[in-house]
Amino acid sequence: MFRPWENVDVSNGNNLAEKYKAPVRPSTYLTINLSSVHQYLLDKIYPSYINTKNQKANFRKQCKPFTVDESKT
Secondary structure, eight states: OOTTOOOOOOOTOOOOOHHHEEEEEEOOOOOOHHHHHHHHHHHHOOOOOSSSHHHHHHHHHHTOOOOOGGGGG
């Protein structure tokens, strides 16, 4: 990002990409267990490791792409 009000010395080999790199945020998603997703989709029961409302919301978001085809159980 160009910021005209900043004086950046590029002659000493400073890497601008490193200087202005965005901080790494930890992922709020847990690793997904397909048996837990299957159980949730069938019975709406959350896994035992889901404790908070935020974790429940994230788990529901992760389950959205999945469907259960009752005829091919």
